[in-house]
Amino acid sequence: xxxxxxxxxxxxxxxxxxxxxxxxxxxxxxxxxxxxxxxxxxxxxxxxxxxxxxxxxxxxxxxxxxxxxxxxxxxxxxxxxxxxxxxxxxxxxxxxxxxxxxxxxxxxxxxxxxxxxxxxxxxxxxxxxxxxxxxxxxxxxx
Numbered sequence: 037x038x039x040x041x042x043x044x045x046x047x048x049x050x051x052x053x054x055x056x057x058x059x060x061x062x063x064x065x066x067x068x069x070x071x072x073x074x075x076x077x078x079x080x081x082x083x084x085x086x087x088x089x090x091x092x093x094x095x096x097x098x099x100x101x102x103x104x105x106x107x108x109x110x111x112x113x114x115x116x117x118x119x120x121x122x123x124x125x126x127x128x129x130x131x132x133x134x135x136x137x138x139x140x141x142x143x144x145x146x147x148x149x150x151x152x153x154x155x156x157x158x159x160x161x162x163x164x165x166x167x168x169x170x171x172x173x174x175x176x177x178x
Contacts, residue, residue: 063133066099066124072149075099082140084108085169087159092175096154103147106140112161112171114138119157119175123150137162152177 066072078100081088094100104114117136125133126149132138133148140146154177161171 063120063125063130064123065127065130066149066151068127070099070124070126070149070151072099072101072126075101075149077101077103079103079105080114082106082108082112082114082161084110085161085166085171087114087171087173090173092159092173094152094175094177096152096177099149099151101147101149103145104138104140105145106142109142111142112140112163112166114140114159115162116157116159116175118155119152119159119177122153122155122157124153125150154178 075098078092078094080092080103082104083106092102106112115137120133120136129148129150132146138146138148152175157175157177159173159175160167
């Protein structure tokens with residue numbers, strides 16, 4: 037009986053916190069004076085069950101234009117809740133991020149202008165079974 041109570045409590049906690057993934061993330065907004073016009077462009081190709089590059093390396097506090105391109109014929113997302121919560125996002129791009137995820141339709145690209153915060157962050161696709169099939173990566177910001 038005790039084991040059942042512990043499992044029920046664990047399940048309830050996971051339901052409330054999504055097992056440690058922040059929910060309803062409101063991105064921090066970058067200062068309107070931030071110059072993204074000269075920011076380096078970082079391209080990420082999203083394919084069936086992979087991100088290329090698998091590891092992004094970004095400079096902390098430096099503006100960047102992150103371009104996510106879905107080159108597959110299926111729907112995918114770029115889920116990095118910790119990264120998006122810690123970064124400052126251009127106001128006109130913030131609405132593209134929902135609960136730390138960016139949906140990218142087949143053949144489409146999404147541009148995000150942001151200023152990353154120092155740290156290490158996990159990336160995956162949260163569509164059913166995609167991360168289990170290897171659709172994972174990381175972001176290293178130094």
